Amino acid sequence: MDALAALLEGPRARGAFVLRSMLRPPWSLRIRDESPLTLVAVVRGWAWVLTADGEPRRIASGDVAVLRGPRPYTVADDPATEPQILINPGQVTTTLDGEVLCETMSLGVRQWGNDPDGETVLVTGSYEYVGAVSRRLLRALPPMLVLPRGRSDDRLLDLLTDETIKDLPAQGVVLDRLLDLLLISTLRTWFSGAEAPPWYHAYGDPLVGKALRLLQHNPAHPWTVAALAQEAGASRAALARRFTELVGEPPMAFLTEWRLDLAADLLQGTEDTVEAIARRVGYGSAFALSTAFKRHFGVSPREHRTGGAPAVSSAS
Template sequence: MDALASLLEGPRARAAFVMRSSFDPPWSLRIRDEAPLTLVAVVRGGGWVMPEPKGGKPVAPRRLRTGDIAIFRGPDHYTMADDPATEPQVLIEPGNVTTTLDGEVLCEALSLGVRNWGTSADAETVLVTGTYEHESAASRRLLRALPPVAVLGRGEIDSRVLDLLVDEAAKDLPAQGAMLDRLLDLLLIAALRAWFSRSDAPAWYHAYGDPLVGKALRLMQHNPAHPWTVASLAAEVGVSRAALARRFTELVGEPPMSFLTDWRLALAADLLHESDATLESIARRVGYGSAFALSTAFKRHYGRSPRDHRATPDERSA
């Protein structure tokens, strides 16, 4: 599994929130639902996005035009509006509860039919939003690599997937939720693949294209149970240990063994929720010699024991 695939293993849509929104100016929505990942596509009209990264540097407003897609990395808040100067009129809280600034619930007042809300069905601006409300441990490393907002311009991805999602969002047929989940996944895959291929994507992603480092990354990800060392990886890719360590750290941003540790523990975290396998069995599958060794590393990395992690409900199925 490559880095992008592992990102999508986490936020795989399960009863995802999909909604078509229609607004005439002036309009402004302040989104603070704290979802880990949200995709917004502009079907008609346009607007601006104003990210509000927590503890980070201020981010300049970004313009969105018809056909553009924005990917928002949670749990940061952000505002979408017809103009950066328009004051927020609507708040979107966790659980997609929509209220006025005074707390009045607007879900029914602005309803325009199945998965459709706003001020007018034929409004100047139409948005389609798909929200992934949960994430898995294996995706956190990659979600951290995303900026507060990534914008894809019209033409950077195949618009046919978006057209299908827009069309299906208005339907209410059997298994409609499953259909929307899969279409949202496809649109997200297309958008992220396009963004990660650009020059402003993280340096480590481009490392997969390096003949040496890319091979080392795939060896570790495809076979985490193997007792990898820098020396054994170097032998597999055909360079010296020092040369691999230097180039890997330069391109990925951390040493090979640090990357491997994070990868193994993320996989273990998922297996604890996804299976009834014993801790000893999981330890062997992800490259630890014993349950004790895995438990020690897991608690140091995540701040809680594997047992406590397993006892916590899997947020992805909430």
């Protein structure tokens, strides 16, 4: 399995929130639903997206934006428009004073907004809980990425847009799969560009690419820098220097994060014991994994598995 496939096999929407919004200016939505990952596609018109991590970004017809949660952000007709509506956890929509608007602004099956003929039409798909998305994928993404018109797959966007307002048997399953496909298509294109994380482009380097594959395909192996260098066909110093230069961190630091991200996914995606998962990702015991997991994420494997607290790296 290649590096991108290992990341993109994670998204599995199950009962995802999918909605078509029709909006007439002025409008501004403050999104604080805490969804781990949201896709926003502009079907008609335009929108501005404002996050805490960067300048406002304008997205127009045909553009697809992917936003990594759980931090709040704003989608509006103009950066200067003050938020009028809050999107809260569970996709509960309210005014700033707390008045519930879910029914008031309903325009039909999975349709919502302030004007059915509004200048802007958005299709939004939100993954409602972090277990539906690979934690490794979330760590690889910026707070927001935008794929402009012409680079996104219009066929998938058209299908999702058309299916959003249907009310047929198994419609939720259809929407889940279409959302997955559009997300995967969007991210596959984005990863091929210059903004992808350094380690992804490092796969093209003969030395570092081989080392990365060895680490990712065999996380349970008792790797050392010396052993990795021997397998990759380089000196220890040369591998350590080149790896750090291209990936942005030393080989063993990369391996530690990879092992813990794998463990986080396995804890929520399987029923394996913590002991079995520990050995599968390269830790000698459940205690060793639990110690490293809590130090890295701030919660224990058990808390992460039961959903009592999210596992978020201090480096995220």
